[in-house]
Amino acid sequence: MSSTKSPLPREVADAYVDELIALDPITGTYLGDKESSSRLPDFSPAGQEALAELARATLARLDDAERQPGADRDIERRCARLLRERLTAELAVHEADEGLRAVGNLSSPAHAMRHAFTLTPTGTDEDWAAIAERLRAVPTTVEGYRQSLALGLERELYAGPRATATFVGQLGEWSDPDGKGHGWFEDFVAPGPDALRAELDAAARTATEALVSLRDWMRDVYAPAIEGAPDTVGRERYARWARYYNGTDLDLDEAYAYGWSEFHRILGEMRQEAEKILPGAGSPWEAFAHLDEHGTHIEGVDEVRAWLQNLMDEAVEALDGTHFELAERVRRVESRIAPPGSAAAPYYTSPSEDFSRPGRTWLPTLGRTRFPVYDLVSTWYHEGVPGHHLQLAQWVHVAQDLSRYQATVGSVSANVEGWALYAERLMDELGFLTDPERRLGYLDAQMMRAARVIVDIGMHLELEIPAHSPFRPGERWTPELAQEFFAAHNSLPAEFQESELTRYLSMPGQAIGYKLGERAWLLGRENARKRLGDAFDAKAWHMAALSQGSLGLDDLVDELSRL
Template sequence: MSNTISPLPREVADRYVDELIALDPVTGTYLGVKESSSRLPDTSPAGQEALAELMRATLARLDEAERQPGADSDVERRCARLLRERLTAELAVHDAEEGLRAVGNMSTPPHAVREVFTVTPADTEEDWAAIAERLRAVPAALAGYRESLSLGLERKLYAAPRPTTTFVEQLTEWADVDGSGRGWFEDFASAGPDALRAELDEAARTATAAVVELRDWMRDVYAPTIEGAPNVVGRERYARWSRYYNGTDLDLDEAYAYGWSEYHRLLTEMKTEAGKILPGAETPWVALAHLDEHGRHIEGVDEVRTWLQGLMDEAIEALDGTHFELAERVRKVESRIAPPGGAAAPYYTGPSEDFSRPGRTWLPTMGLTRFPVYDLVSTWYHEGVPGHHLQLAQWVHVAEDLSRYQATVGMVSANAEGWALYAERLMDELGFLKDAEERLGYLDAQMMRAARVIVDIGMHLELEIPADSPFHPGERWTPELAQEFFGAHSSRPADFVESELTRYLTIPGQAIGYKLGERAWLLGREKARERHGDAFDPKAWHMAALSQGSLGLDDLVDELSRL
């Protein structure tokens, strides 16, 4: 008789992370695993199936683990629920063969291949030797991706035409960043040491040639084949993706109605703040356009990076010890400028597991050199502190009390984006938005997230615009109407609006998680406050909430209410 003790759910989850890293070195690099630095994943159909087999095997192990003594403790229960929900949602996407039509302006395998170089260690000659090997792996990774898309074409699983067009444009920019014939990989490799100069240059040229080859195939073969395919996904596919990004099976019609209710609430607030800036302004966006010309600005790319770093440093000093209790390693976050050729939205990358690489915020400049302050303040509270950085870095900090899975690869998008939007609101509640200019910028960002709920659900499900809407009442949503609506209710420039709508067509169901996740965080806080009464301690609640790891929206409100 065997005396082997079966693992508990957290052990199953951490074994999954180890086995995932072996298959996906991009994930390994983000976690700080040095051995991953020279490799790229298999993006072919076979590589996708290997990942799915790992998920199925892990779920079988989890079945056994949940029957073990001790599996019903809070820490094991949370981990098991997350692992089962995440792997089930990911398998649903895989089994629907969504990986055979993964084309768009972000979150595709080629985007992951390029972006991983920005977080690959590059401090020593040994690091750069690994980078050279990784550069030489780019052609195989892009060829595997093309194999997956080719199979999708055979099975008539078509990507949306509009994101495909944008992706071809991005590949063109990656192949020639500034019109000089120098590709992004060559530009990146130019920072390497002289001792490896010839090796790096040759590897980078090989990577760029693979980008050109993929671009030509996408333009000449893929795009013509999918011409006329729908840009929207319909209710069944949307529900699948919504579960993937939100960790719950949403009532999509209720969520759509909630988006409209937030739209009307925010519009009223925006009109009040706009009147303080430009009395008599026809709309809040007229006042924001006035700020584009006459409001406070940061001039220069280096200058805006430095200014954003200062904003985050100031937030940490003001919040630590008063509203949060931060470990020293969580206090460090870096401001960076995003590489060209990506989507227009700012983003955050988390720290490595040992914090040797800190969390970083990234600003895409889109060629601009002048940046309005109103558009930056609440956005950097969202991306940096107390938003994404505090949550995701805290998860890594307490990983030993959770599991590696809960702290890293098990992230639910709507949980993280909901916290970041909640963080913007928290800074407003705490009085950090100092004047009408900053507060109108915050409300404009909130309105953008409400508009995302409306147009993302509305256009993919082709819903009817309500009769009380000031915009095309009674008509059915289309991508064209969605772009018009978004442009009319945002201070962002036309290229940003276009990039946003392409993003929604690329990753349906993700953009709604900001507002719906924020709603879950607010409800969880309110329930905890009701339970504790006058004894409710916001600082203690925030730190407990940030230390429980990832949860889907199914579980988030329940767990937050218990804290």
């Protein structure tokens, strides 16, 4: 009698990815699966439940896999820890019906759908034919999303009014910004081949009409129905989302206090650096106002894209072989301009599994043509090199030593954002930010992340502003106070600040992961350094850390400390 060997955790994880792609072709597009290029997910309640059923079945298979011989090896153990933590966190969000009120300005089914097109291959006529088919799928996908939101209305599960109003505006910008019936999809297919011109234009028009219909429903039905609903989520929902984004059950009051301690530390450093730029400045923000007028700037959208590309190329050359060991395909990263209608924050997209699509950084211009350097350098160390690109591209590069799940799908936001913020600090430690403009810009970015911890936790939990605060001590946080505080403590343009606050309101618990994740990375490095003493090799530690795949913060410090 023959017997079939039961799978180990990595095999369970890889099988999950295969099944996930079948249900979620947007994930397939991120991975570079060409069969996914013509399809879109089902965002309806039934589609959401299908994903949940896959997660439950996978957890059951994982139970068996963890009992198999060899499951205790580090490579299997890490994969099992991540898979169990991620699927459990995702199911908690699903079972609380959060998918029935998924509205925001940065992360929603509609945003994921549109973004998938920017990653779909466009090199051949066959690629464009797949895009036409995917465009024709937009109405069904949009209708499924609308059904989920409608069910949320029935159950009195409301998105926030502020996020909803912003989303309605974005839908208008994507679908018909000038009132002439010509939207983003029409612009997207414009470079397509002449042989498919009529088909692509018709498919784009179909997709745009679906967005117009969704915009009208959101504006005329959804927004009036949720009028007066809170923009904040309260402690119970916040804790659930914080677990999802951070991979740990946080002590939220301790995290809030940590945000304030970092606020005071960074503010002191900012005052010292501002004095070098504008002696006698009353505050760092007077120095920023001076830099906005008299500091170093890049003029032109094409010019800033090329400048950012050069900044990343220079970082690769300086760091490879000295502080990192980079494979040739990891060395490649592209600078791009984000499509119109994006949220204000820059972002990064990972390479496909075969690296045929490289890692890319994206800059939203918000209509600007003049860009201050102080606002760009540290941000691109975060988004590009040595930040998101080195981590996420390295995961893809070593996927054969991990699992596809660890290398691509199972990302924990706080791990990723924590590494990127750690990368900014690393570049400061290594002497790349000695120029006062660039270093003050770095500190401004650090201050923004500390302020995120304060306002994100503070307003959602309606906490008291402490007595040591220079801003309204003793009052309780509201979104209005959060926006006032945020505006007073960073150099960002007003439209960026508004976009940021809407993001915090619609993605509770995500924004705190930058500073809390950075803290985890720093603690893991310090523990390893203490354990190894003079034998500690920073380059070897960085590469080992970047090659272990994603982990939640509850596991990250432990694993980093062992390296």
